[in-house]
Amino acid sequence: GAVVSQHPSWVICKSGTSVKIECRSLxxxxxxxxxxxxxxxxxxxxxxxxxxxxKATYEQGVEKDKFLINHASLTLSTLTVTSxxxxxxxxxxxxxxxxxxxxxxxxxxxxxxxxxT
Amino acid sequence: AQSxxxxxxxxxxxxxASLELRCNYSYGATPYLFWYVQSPGQGLQxxxxxxxxxxxxxxxxxxxxxxxxxxSSFNLRKPSVHWSDAAEYFCAALYNNNxxxxxxxxxxxxKx
Numbered sequence: 001g002a003v004v005s006q007h008p009s010w011v012i013c014k015s016g017t018s019v020k021i022e023c024r025s026l027x028x029x030x031x032x033x034x035x036x037x038x039x040x041x042x043x044x045x046x047x048x049x050x051x052x053x054x055k056a057t058y059e060q061g062v063e064k065d066k067f068l069i070n071h072a073s074l075t076l077s078t079l080t081v082t083s084x085x086x087x088x089x090x091x092x093x094x095x096x097x098x099x100x101x102x103x104x105x106x107x108x109x110x111x112x113x114x115x116x117t
Numbered sequence: 118a119q120s121x122x123x124x125x126x127x128x129x130x131x132x133x134a135s136l137e138l139r140c141n142y143s144y145g146a147t148p149y150l151f152w153y154v155q156s157p158g159q160g161l162q163x164x165x166x167x168x169x170x171x172x173x174x175x176x177x178x179x180x181x182x183x184x185x186x187x188x189s190s191f192n193l194r195k196p197s198v199h200w201s202d203a204a205e206y207f208c209a210a211l212y213n214n215n216x217x218x219x220x221x222x223x224x225x226x227x228k229x
Contacts (some may be wrong), residue, residue, distance in 0.1 A: 006160075034217065042217045043207060044161075093160060097215075104149055104168075104214045110160035 003027055004108035011082055013116055019108060020080045021112045023094030029074035030096035035067075038091040049079045056094050074099065084116045119143045119212045123220035129197050131228045138193040138223050140208030148210035148218075150191040152182055155222075157207045164206075167191060178202070203227045 003026040023033055031052045036044040048058045048069050056069035066088075069079040077096075081088050091113050095106035096116045122141045125156060130136050142148055149168050153161040165176025172184040182193045208220040 001141075020167075026207045029211070045219075046217060048217065074202075094218075097182055105163075105166065106211075106217060108153075108161040111158075113158065 002107045004094065004107045004109040005060065006092075006112050008112060009110065010113040011115070013114070015085055015116055016083055018080055018082045019084055019114060020078055021092055021094075021114070022078045023079070023096070023109055025075045025096040025107070026096075028096070028107075029099040031074060031099050032097040033071060033077040034095045034097075035069060035077075035079050036093045036095070038093060038111075040091075046095060047079075063109055083112065084114070086116045089116045090116055119145065119148070119210065119216065119218050120210055121210050121218045121220040123206075123208055123223050125223045126221065127224045127226065129226040129228060132200050133197050135226070136193075136195045136198045136202070137203040138206050138208075138225070140191045140214040140220055141189050142191065142192065142208075144189050145212075147186060148212045150182075150184060150213070151211060152176065152180070152191075153207045154178075154201045154205065157204075161207065164193070168206075198225075198227055200227045200229065 005024045007022045033050045035047045038044045047062045048056045048070040050056045052068045052071045058064045073078040095108045095112040120143045151166045164180045165174050165201040167174050167184045175181050180195050206223045211217050
């Protein structure tokens with residue numbers, strides 16, 4: 001149980017285009033999902049917290065107009081990288097916090113590798 | 118700001134040897150503590166977690182970790198390392214139920 005998927009697993013796009021990454025909780029509902037970014041050989045940095053039905057909360061230094069987050073349902077959150085540039089190339093990982101069970105444990109997706117050329 | 122420190126960027130051990138990976142969290146209310154493992158190009162796999170109770174927690178793949186409040190530490194251990202354990206290991210702390218902080222990671226290399 002508690003499986004989180006991400007789609008696509010990897011994507012290559014041209015500079016200036018936009019890319020959408022999906023994060024789904026497959027067997028549970030999640031009011032809160034988190035988006036992390038991981039540069040090569042570095043740790044995960046929280047980008048934003050996504051709450052179903054409301055605006056995402058972005059961490060300091062993360063451009064909300066560049067990284068659009070939508071959490072339209074209890075099982076889906078999307079991250080859209082707008083007007084992507086090579087410096088946006090990174091590994092993006094989402095996690096989901098189950099609605100039920102009063103748990104604080106986040107379940108992580110497998111990640112999406114974005115390469116901007 | 119809350120933070121997690123993993124002092125060792127890279128550790129090399131021989132197969133069959135014991136392993137200890139260090140982790141310290143910033144002082145304050147005890148957060149929930151986690152250890153994750155990440156293979157190249159993969160997502161995170163939870164090894165174990167500490168919420169409360171017994172300070173020695175057992176995880177998957179033969180790993181264990183000990184929470185020491187006096188040292189603000191949550192070190193990961195394994196008595197005998199296998200070649201398949203080579204990966205990146207992340208310690209994480211969850212503060213205030215929604216603020217997850219990761220350490221910088223420790224890369225484990227296993228020598229045959």
